[in-house]
Amino acid sequence: MVVPRSVHPAHTRVTEGDLGVPVTRIRLTNGETFDRYCTSGPGSDPEVGLPPLRRAWIEARGDHAAYDRPVTQMHHARRGVITPEMEFAAAREGCDPELVRSEVAAGRAIIPACVNHPESEPMVIGRRFLVKVNANIGNSAVTSSIAEEVEKLTWAVTWGADTVMDLSTGDDIHATREWILRNSPVPVGTVPLYQALEKVGGVAERLTWEVFRDTVLEQCEQGVDYMTVHAGVLLRHVPLTARRVTGIVSRGGSIMAGWCIAHDRENFLYEHFDELCEIFARHDVAFSLGDGLRPGSVADANDAAQFAELRTLAELTERAWRHDVQVMVEGPGHVPLHLVEENVVLQQEWCHGAPFYTLGPLATDVAPGYDHITSAIGAAASAMHGTAMLCYVTPKEHLGLPNRDDVKTGVITYKLAAHAADVAKGHPRARDWDDALSRARYDFRWHDQFALALDPPTAQAFHDETLPAEPAKTAHFCSMCGPKFCSMRISRDVQERFARAGGPELLDLSPTVRADE
């Protein structure tokens, strides 16, 4: 049994209610506790996998054997049924389950929950809910192994990844994915095109609908919760990219563009889209409609190619909804800050509120090695305007494959961007976390500051680098200002003088001014 690493001794995973909804409970030194959203799962033996939390719920609905009708969360939501998945997700959000049901019914939220991935703990993606973060894992032809990928999965969810995408492109795609699914407490997404391409020897022109369909069926049987499908890259869109600074930068987009041009035919994913919907409906796989023509540089942002594809993705969203299939829509990429809002607003308008799932976007191209930061700047702005899930970017973006440290840095950076957006959006419980940490800071409760931090060991290590001794953790100052000049201590002294005088109102001071004067 591999228990998920506790990131701090004061953290405990606690499950509550009949459904076993998890929270991370943080014990503070002042006797209080603080509960945080928990993504880590209960821990698993990789050889055995996680317990199938949702199996009984699925069996009760008869969904596991349903091959002739929709079994999707959207299907149930539209019939007015609140499923255990909706209830579970609502409990994590701290909202009414009816809100989850109605948003899923309207297509404004999705619960990625394939009937063949009962190990996953349900979560909801939509603009009314907490902003979610996806971490990409997966091997490539150049490097990495299966064991490493399961390890990356566990590592990513330990730090807060809400979903993972397995983007493997090398050998052993099927086996890698099986290990990931059986050990993943979070929904798993894939890009089935990568595996389909492997099956035709890596030659895009040889791809066929049949090879793709069989790959999708194989992945549905395994339990993939959502799949990126580049059905919006149409033959007539391709010329719109010809004069771009960076052409087509999506792997799936370039593969399908290459196929369309080579055959002078329309994208087979677009032509067979309704058949795909039928398959997805029978397994409750959600679409992540890929933006194959997303800009790869700020120069190409919000251009004709990108928006032409977005129009097609809007059309496909409505087609999927006719099959009761859940949909989110992928977005860029590289977008300068002044165009981020337009990007979100148009996606939300055109796609009738279907959840937006963006990669960053990077606000500038000039900082390879720091693209987790350039993209977190765009991601926070995008999420504030309504993007529902953010695909992380690691420091290795554009340069190499992320290692363990990069995965953690990417997840942490995106969790803080997502949380900044939650606070900006006024999510009912978001700012409680900031306030709890700030109160600990003002009280000089150093241990509580570490325990409440997004990354407790790093916070403590940085503190201890200057002041390693234990007494410094209860000291009423820190190394930044030293003992004499601590503003917080002086400020507390001022407050205490107020208290002795019976409150600030009783001090003999000039009339107070108000900000709105």
Add this chain to the structure above:
Amino acid sequence: MVVPRSVHPAHTRVTEGDLGVPVTRIRLTNGETFDRYCTSGPGSDPEVGLPPLRRAWIEARGDHAAYDRPVTQMHHARRGVITPEMEFAAAREGCDPELVRSEVAAGRAIIPACVNHPESEPMVIGRRFLVKVNANIGNSAVTSSIAEEVEKLTWAVTWGADTVMDLSTGDDIHATREWILRNSPVPVGTVPLYQALEKVGGVAERLTWEVFRDTVLEQCEQGVDYMTVHAGVLLRHVPLTARRVTGIVSRGGSIMAGWCIAHDRENFLYEHFDELCEIFARHDVAFSLGDGLRPGSVADANDAAQFAELRTLAELTERAWRHDVQVMVEGPGHVPLHLVEENVVLQQEWCHGAPFYTLGPLATDVAPGYDHITSAIGAAASAMHGTAMLCYVTPKEHLGLPNRDDVKTGVITYKLAAHAADVAKGHPRARDWDDALSRARYDFRWHDQFALALDPPTAQAFHDETLPAEPAKTAHFCSMCGPKFCSMRISRDVQERFARAGGPELLDLSPTVRADE
């Protein structure tokens, strides 16, 4: 002679024109060059200091000996004179010197250029110009030495710091500052209150106007270019902080609040403000009006205390302008993303466009150890809305003193945030840099990607971690997708097919759609 470290072999510092305006010239492998704004200075022997670039200009104006009239850039600008400093700054920005003069005359921009710091290379701070970045250095009572601080200065300007603030609080304040000034090619700011407090044994109550004034005079003589003065913390503002989550978090703010309450008197900096203006006018020292009541948590953002002080700072701005003294206004701190725009808009309105100089702001409190990122998110948004200079935040914020790596990370993170804002604001030359790097990326010119990167050695190290061999630096793929799936290579193939067919228009494709259909 310590030559500033070249961060890449393809980088050369080149000076142009009679004024010797520096750029960093980057030689690309395709024969082109790309020029970047250069802050590093020519390099100096620390024992000797930098050559006094501006001495002849100052002597020509007679400013060095002027003790009875304003010698400020604002004074000259208002009389219609374009000084060499304005011309120099304009050349760096790539704009008309008249734009610099008119913005300085209107108070919407400042050129921090003390007559006693002739070593500095003039630069302009204002919303019409490139967003600038300040790096804080300086020792504290707990740690560090003079040699380390000069080293941090050189290190900070090597990576692009546009100004530095010496925030020393321990022993040897005067000597540390002397070394920094004589070796600094960028304007140097201070908070004279810290040194004044040392002179009265660290007891805030013992501070007097006379001690403060003498400290300011001492620093003016040394050549400090701008000084933070907490003259906006009024007695009647202090009670507004009593119920805050984090009280007063500015060191200067808490010292002055403590002084006001202890003496039950108005802030002596406010009462003697006109005398201060006279001193600043005689040396061309710019005010950085400190926001002593800035919020220290998102809970306290944009509250009555903060805005009451901002009203006072607006009043002080106009008073300083009456003396021809240059002014910028400091801002927070901790501000949730949805309040950042209001923060900038109110400062710009109330203070008649005086440059805003913010610390971050941090968009959330929950990520100690990553506050360079939480604050870069707020900083980029703030600068997009008009903030003129950003004070960096390092990963050690709230936890400890920054070391060499932290200083670099802080500067790089803020340079990318500032550049993201420059691109969003449409600065005439900003996006050229993104485009140059993206073209190198699309051409698989790996060496040029490294050379053009904000941090070349890090970009190259990250690439080489996966693919260290030299041939990989000309390979038409990278480790992320591997050779078979490279989207950029496929995209180029598609473009080449277009080219063979005579351009995209000539291919027999369905009618193209436009984004605005």
